[in-house]
Amino acid sequence: MYFDESSVKQYLSLPSLLEILSDVLHRYSKHDPSLQQPIRSVLPIDDRQNFLLNKPCIDLHRGYMCVKTITYFPASSPTIDGVVSLFDSKTGRLLLTADAKEITAQRTAATSFLATQLLAFSKWTDDKKNHACLTIIGCSVQGHAHLEVFTQLFKWNKVYLWSRNVKNAIDLQSKYASQLKHIEILKDLNDIRLQETDVICTCTGSEQALIGLKQVKKGVHINAVGSFSPKMRELADDLMISEDTNVVVDSRESAMKEAGEIIQSKANIAAEVGELVNNEVLLQEISQQKTTIFKSVGLAIEDLAAAIVLHESKTNA
Ligand SMILES: NC(=O)C1=CN([C@@H]2O[C@H](COP(=O)(O)OP(=O)(O)OC[C@H]3O[C@@H](n4cnc5c(N)ncnc54)[C@H](OP(=O)(O)O)[C@@H]3O)[C@@H](O)[C@H]2O)C=CC1
Ligand SMILES: O=C([O-])C1=[NH+]CCC1
Numbered sequence: 001m002y003f004d005e006s007s008v009k010q011y012l013s014l015p016s017l018l019e020i021l022s023d024v025l026h027r028y029s030k031h032d033p034s035l036q037q038p039i040r041s042v043l044p045i046d047d048r049q050n051f052l053l054n055k056p057c058i059d060l061h062r063g064y065m066c067v068k069t070i071t072y073f074p075a076s077s078p079t080i081d082g083v084v085s086l087f088d089s090k091t092g093r094l095l096l097t098a099d100a101k102e103i104t105a106q107r108t109a110a111t112s113f114l115a116t117q118l119l120a121f122s123k124w125t126d127d128k129k130n131h132a133c134l135t136i137i138g139c140s141v142q143g144h145a146h147l148e149v150f151t152q153l154f155k156w157n158k159v160y161l162w163s164r165n166v167k168n169a170i171d172l173q174s175k176y177a178s179q180l181k182h183i184e185i186l187k188d189l190n191d192i193r194l195q196e197t198d199v200i201c202t203c204t205g206s207e208q209a210l211i212g213l214k215q216v217k218k219g220v221h222i223n224a225v226g227s228f229s230p231k232m233r234e235l236a237d238d239l240m241i242s243e244d245t246n247v248v249v250d251s252r253e254s255a256m257k258e259a260g261e262i263i264q265s266k267a268n269i270a271a272e273v274g275e276l277v278n279n280e281v282l283l284q285e286i287s288q289q290k291t292t293i294f295k296s297v298g299l300a301i302e303d304l305a306a307a308i309v310l311h312e313s314k315t316n317a
Helices: 005-011 014-029 100-119 126-130 141-153 166-176 192-196 252-258 260-265 280-287 300-315
Strands: 041-045 050-059 064-072 080-088 094-099 133-137 158-162 183-185 199-202 221-224 245-249 291-295
Touching: 005 094, 005 100, 005 300, 014 100, 014 141, 014 300, 050 300, 064 100, 064 300, 080 100, 080 300, 094 100, 094 300, 100 141, 100 199, 100 221, 100 280, 100 291, 100 300, 133 141, 133 192, 141 158, 141 166, 141 199, 158 166, 158 192, 166 183, 245 252, 245 280, 252 260
Parallel strands: 133 158, 133 199, 158 183, 199 221, 221 291, 245 291
Antiparallel strands: 041 050, 050 064, 064 080, 080 094
16 A cells, blocks of 8 residues: 555644654663664765665564655755655565655654653743744745644744745745744844744754854754754754753764764763653753753654554554
């Protein structure tokens, strides 16, 4: 069975995705032997701006194996293309294939949302929850997916957008204009409104830092999504290594190999997001009084979680 882009949208229930994501990320960080995820292969092509990525994993506990193969060609549209395949780990049978563009968009945004629930919402008062402000930086595929997931799952008082190409920010603003009362475009990243923001999602392919310590308020939570190679980065060193900042990653092993901000700044990694699931003490230690950064590079187990939701939505129907 093949799930195209629109059936991924139709069958990928966000609450189910969040539940499975938090389980697999937790088991990954506990080094559960039933979950195997070798570091992915990222093969540079010709000019080293384009990549072929292959991401396998096995979950013997849930009885599945998954592999995502994607191309990353930033000068093409869409940048990411490919396929996710889910297999039965007892029989070896292929259960489904699915469009990787939509899975990648949704599961990345859902993983950022999970980190935001843990690192930001859990320490907020009700008053803060009622007045919270979100900023999306980079309004392409990931920017759209982050706004979609973050507004489906939480009521924001204000949303700000910024994109290098302002037309992309305007398009995203128009898409949400009837649904969100306050959705505005930042004129640049020194705009004072960035300082009001409680949660920032950076969703760009930038190789230069876009945000530093002075542009954001203390205690902000940032989901830094874009970089996945040593020369890519969205956040400046002063923000990464400030004593008021704690950096959380999806995988230490992957972040130290792929996350430009971490490699270049040599920032300390406080925890993996999976270590924070069901660990109130560590969560408090990392998030209270701190600016928090969740740096993701993307893991095969996140694609597995999405493919399981699709498969089970069909088999349980
Ligand atoms: N962490 C994870 O799990 C995942 C991370 N990613 C990464 O997220 C990023 C966004 O993905 P996607 O939306 O699919 O990619 P797209 O190629 O569709 O969009 C790229 C975005 O980056 C912006 N951008 C590129 N270069 C710069 C720059 N120098 N300064 C400012 N903005 C810049 C573009 O801005 P504009 O269009 O306005 O010019 C655009 O918004 C990519 O780097 C991708 O690799 C993707 C999937 C998963
Ligand atoms: O996890 C993923 O699929 C990706 N991370 C960066 C580019 C694609």
